[in-house]
Amino acid sequence: MTATRPVPAPDFVGYPAVRRGIRALLEARPGSGHRPVPACPEWTVTDLLGHLTAIAERVLTRHGGTPPPPPSGPLGVPALLDRWDEVGAEVDRRLAAAGGNRGEIMVMDAYTHELDLRAALGVPPPAAHEAWAPSFELLVRGFSGSLAGRGLRPLRLRTTGGSTWTAGTGRPTASLTASAYDLYRALAGRRSLGQLAELEWSEAPEPWLPAFTWGPFTLPAVPGV
Structure with missing residues (x-):
């Protein structure tokens, strides 16, 4: 497979941008947690955000980190955003220390789901994005x-x-x-x-x-x- 342009390095370069984008989307639309996500038919917005947080925790564990203690009950959108940011920031640091070439699947998954959320909320895709x-x-x-x-x-x-x-x-x-x-x-x-x-x-x-x-x-x- 060949392409006309090189892949930006490191591979996780767009991950913080996805987190910022999804936070901005959801903070501007309080109460959207129960909204369905058509691209992920069995999920609500809250379910999708829970998936993204769980993936970040899995990657952090794989790279020697320890996620924060599991919550005692279901988390809503604001708490999930905070947990994802906390875990994601540590993932960013560990991937940077490892050379930054192991996060591409996580970034693709997160960016794809940002597009899913935008479609569900009737928001157009970004004109440019570091993860694209x-x-x-x-x-x-x-x-x-x-x-x-x-x-x-x-x-x-x-x-x-x-x-x-x-x-x-x-x-x-x-x-x-x-x-x-x-x-x-x-x-x-x-x-x-x-x-x-x-x-x-x-x-x-x-x-x-x-x-x-x-x-x-x-x-x-x-x-x-």
């Missing part, structure tokens, strides 16, 4: 492995803004073009089969559609946002 480039690169690598594992021809991935990647093994003879947002959401399992087919393909997309199910990602049954 490393997260996109990780998604392209995963999709590239999915193509290769299924023996599918490589694809040239293009954004309407002019960025390009090669996914799969070999020289691509077909391409997929979409806005940066739609391409990201497609690679992250947030686009249905119908939505994928409606993107700009240089030839019939059906052979490649199964490859969008990979790793933790499965395609939604209903159109995603």
Whole structure:
């Protein structure tokens, strides 16, 4: 897999920006904790925030840290935001000490969920974000492995803004073009089969559609946002 630009280093560079972004989103919308998140059908906003906090605790433990004692009961949005910031700040320090090259999955997961929250709350995606480039690169690598594992021809991935990647093994003879947002959401399992087919393909997309199910990602049954 090749790309037209390097991945920013260290890999966790966007993690504090995601935490700040999600805090700003939710503090501006008090009482949104019970709101459903369509991209994560079984979750509310509170559930999603609990997931992000739990991932941070898991990463901290993996890198030799100790999360704060578990709460005695369910936490609401304000308390979860504070706990995530506390744990996340220690994760940032430990990843920096380790060279900063081990946090890419955590960052991609967090940024993807920030986009999920924005969609659930009717807030447009940010015009620019520190987590976007490393997260996109990780998604392209995963999709590239999915193509290769299924023996599918490589694809040239293009954004309407002019960025390009090669996914799969070999020289691509077909391409997929979409806005940066739609391409990201497609690679992250947030686009249905119908939505994928409606993107700009240089030839019939059906052979490649199964490859969008990979790793933790499965395609939604209903159109995603």
